[in-house]
Amino acid sequence: MNKSKWILALLFQGVLLFSYAQKFDFNQESFDFKKFPSVTSTVWNRSIYPIDTSSFSIRENDKKVQIKSIVEIGAPAQAKKASSKTVLILIENHYLPKGVQERAFFKTVLSMGLSGKINPNDKVYVATFDWFRGGKYLFLEDTNPSNNEQDILRLVNQIKPKSSLPNLQKGSDIYFAIDEALQFLGKSKDASSKNILLLSDDLPNIASQKTIKEITDLSQNMDIPIYAIGYNMGAARYQPVTENEICKVTNGQYYVSKSNNIFETSDKIGRFFEDMIQNSAGKYYNITYSSNLTKTGAENEIGIYLDNVKVHTTAVSYPFNLIDWIKANVLLFLGILLAIGLSVWGAMRFIKNNQEKKAQRLQEIQEKDYLHKQEINNILDKQRETEEKIARQKAELLEQQEQERLDALMKKKNAFPRITYDHNGNRGEFYIDKSTFTIGRDKESNNFQINIASVSRKHASIKFMPDGKFIIQDLGSSNGVLINGQKIDFSPLVNGDLIQLGDVKLKFNI
Numbered sequence: 001m002n003k004s005k006w007i008l009a010l011l012f013q014g015v016l017l018f019s020y021a022q023k024f025d026f027n028q029e030s031f032d033f034k035k036f037p038s039v040t041s042t043v044w045n046r047s048i049y050p051i052d053t054s055s056f057s058i059r060e061n062d063k064k065v066q067i068k069s070i071v072e073i074g075a076p077a078q079a080k081k082a083s084s085k086t087v088l089i090l091i092e093n094h095y096l097p098k099g100v101q102e103r104a105f106f107k108t109v110l111s112m113g114l115s116g117k118i119n120p121n122d123k124v125y126v127a128t129f130d131w132f133r134g135g136k137y138l139f140l141e142d143t144n145p146s147n148n149e150q151d152i153l154r155l156v157n158q159i160k161p162k163s164s165l166p167n168l169q170k171g172s173d174i175y176f177a178i179d180e181a182l183q184f185l186g187k188s189k190d191a192s193s194k195n196i197l198l199l200s201d202d203l204p205n206i207a208s209q210k211t212i213k214e215i216t217d218l219s220q221n222m223d224i225p226i227y228a229i230g231y232n233m234g235a236a237r238y239q240p241v242t243e244n245e246i247c248k249v250t251n252g253q254y255y256v257s258k259s260n261n262i263f264e265t266s267d268k269i270g271r272f273f274e275d276m277i278q279n280s281a282g283k284y285y286n287i288t289y290s291s292n293l294t295k296t297g298a299e300n301e302i303g304i305y306l307d308n309v310k311v312h313t314t315a316v317s318y319p320f321n322l323i324d325w326i327k328a329n330v331l332l333f334l335g336i337l338l339a340i341g342l343s344v345w346g347a348m349r350f351i352k353n354n355q356e357k358k359a360q361r362l363q364e365i366q367e368k369d370y371l372h373k374q375e376i377n378n379i380l381d382k383q384r385e386t387e388e389k390i391a392r393q394k395a396e397l398l399e400q401q402e403q404e405r406l407d408a409l410m411k412k413k414n415a416f417p418r419i420t421y422d423h424n425g426n427r428g429e430f431y432i433d434k435s436t437f438t439i440g441r442d443k444e445s446n447n448f449q450i451n452i453a454s455v456s457r458k459h460a461s462i463k464f465m466p467d468g469k470f471i472i473q474d475l476g477s478s479n480g481v482l483i484n485g486q487k488i489d490f491s492p493l494v495n496g497d498l499i500q501l502g503d504v505k506l507k508f509n510i
Contacts, residue, residue: 023047023282024304024312027076033319037291038068042076043304046223046282047251048275055307058289061300068288075281084121085193085276086145088181089152090138092174092200092231093128095161102231103159106199108262109229110156111467113269114149122147123192125184126155129177130162137173138180150466157467174200175210178226178246179218186222193280195252197272198228212245219250225279227272229265230256251279263490295321407435410464417462417470419499421506423452435464438475439501454479454502462493470508472499479503 023046030042045051051070058065091106093099118124123145129137141155178196185194196219219226228247243254253275255268293300297320303313326333410416416431430448440446442457450459456477463471470493474481482500483491495510 026302026304026312026314026316028314028316031316033295036295036319037293038288039291039318040286040288042073043285043287044282045285047248048225048253048279048283049248049251050283051285052306057305057308058287059303059305060291060293062303063292065292066290068290069286071286073284073286075284083191083277084119084123085195085273085280086123086125086185086188086190087195087197087273087276088125088127088185089156089197090177090181090199091126091128091156091159092130093139093159093161094130095163098201098233099161102201102233103161105231105260105262105265106229107156107159109266109269110199111153111266112262113266114152114273115270116149117270117273118147118149118152120147121192123188124152126152126159127181128159129174129180132173132176133162136180137177138184140184153467173210174198175212175215178215179210182215182218182222182224185224193277194222194224195276196224196226197269198226199231200228201231201233212241216246216249223280224250225252225276226250227252227276228254229269230254232256232258232260251282291318293318295319297321403435410435417493418509419448419506420509421450421504423504432462432464432470437462440475440477450501450504452502452504455504456502459501460499469493470510477501 025044027042027044030040032040050072053067053070056067056070058067089110091103093103124147125140125145126142127138127140130139131137133139141159146152146155178198181196185196188194226246228242230242246252247254253272255265255272257265295318297317299315299317301313302316303310305311410433416433418429418431420429421427434447437448438446438458438461439448439450439455440457440459441449441451441453441455443449443451445458456475456479458475459477460475460481461473463473465471471491472481472483472488472493473490474488479502480487482488483493484498485500493508495508497508499506499508
């Protein structure tokens with residue numbers, strides 16, 4: 001098999017695996033027969049990817065129907081969604097010379113991509129994988145999870161390569177490492193959304209005893225999606241395998257930058273972390289199809305098929321139509337008519353004697369029910385106000401504590417960074433003495449004012465990061481921010497960097 005055929009075979013196998021990995025379900029309460037024979041129902045799909053209309057079909061009692069439309073909708077109010085996420089960050093870490101650049105890239109994109117994406121209830125583990133050592137491939141830096149961004153990045157930044165091995169192995173085994181990661185997360189029984197974030201060069205360069213199907217079956221059974229970031233060394237060659245046969249099949253996502261762009265990749269990591277909880281709910285669709293059945297009230301089996309393989313069925317009773325039913329049950333219909341006549345006569349006498357009493361009893365019940373609902377609504381309103389107030393106070397306290405911590409950490413440095421400037425002979429300097437320091441034309445809203453027309457009201461900010469470094473960010477200025485002549489939206493700062501805000505040139509000194 002030549003290379004092109006091999007790639008096509010991998011892609012075809014990935015599509016099949018992805019199709020059969022999807023889980024579907026009908027919302028039986030949503031079946032709408034108002035425009036019968038046009039039927040509408042809500043369908044849930046565990047996969048975060050859109051339904052493949054080329055392989056998807058619906059059948060009534062094993063007979064295929066015509067699908068009119070498939071429209072994605074928001075999740076119903078009763079949809080279950082995890083309230084927090086558990087993430088195992090799995091980083092390839094080998095001792096070969098190429099591992100140096102790979103590790104530096106992964107550390108940088110994680111440091112930037114995780115910023116502000118860790119929620120208070122999240123649980124994050126940091127692990128690496130390598131050649132087979134001590135009976136395992138995966139090495140967990142700390143068996144206790146953390147939701148502290150600084151602690152997580154500390155574990156990432158202290159990753160060092162293992163020593164070389166005296167055996168004949170030719171590479172690290174991605175599949176074994178993922179298997180160990182799944183087994184580890186599977187031990188946790190909490191209700192959080194569990195996920196794996198894999199960072200590797202996608203190069204399975206030894207013959208693994210673990211197959212892709214074993215990995216994806218385990219991931220699907222545990223409902224643990226695999227998200228992956230590829231380092232573009234082996235990634236370009238193996239991208240179809242990782243993206244289509246691992247990430248998509250397990251309802252995860254994949255990204256590789258062809259140029260190993262730090263900003264694009266870190267942004268993608270941040271988006272992965274934002275999507276993980278939402279993706280745990282799957283997707284919902286309104287599906288409308290034309291029924292082939294008659295309205296006799298009989299129970300029918302409605303099935304969902306992928307590539308002509310049944311993946312879900314449900315029993316549904318279509319609406320009752322008197323004419324269709326009479327044609328099928330003439331004698332029974334005559335007996336029912338007689339029974340109805342006798343029942344109506346008896347019912348009329350009964351209703352006449354009890355109508356007033358029933359109306360009075362119903363009114364009393366309605367009044368009590370109304371008062372009860374009002375009382376419950378009042379209690380819920382007060383409870384909601386209290387919860388919102390507590391949440392606001394808690395958020396403000398956390399923000400204040402974080403700001404105070406960064407300010408204190410910054411002040412421990414013996415000297416603050418110094419900015420020097422020279423504009424049309426007007427020279428000066430100022431110090432960055434705040435963890436978030438803003439520069440702009442407006443005096444009231446900035447820490448330092450540059451009253452020049454080419455400088456925006458709030459032009460840029462310089463931030464002190466938890467790792468002790470400084471970054472600069474464009475705050476949506478009209479004329480932009482240049483670092484050493486290059487226009488940027490966001491950039492780390494080092495000693496001697498030349499900064500240009502509008503027409504004003506400044507120099508960063510540490």
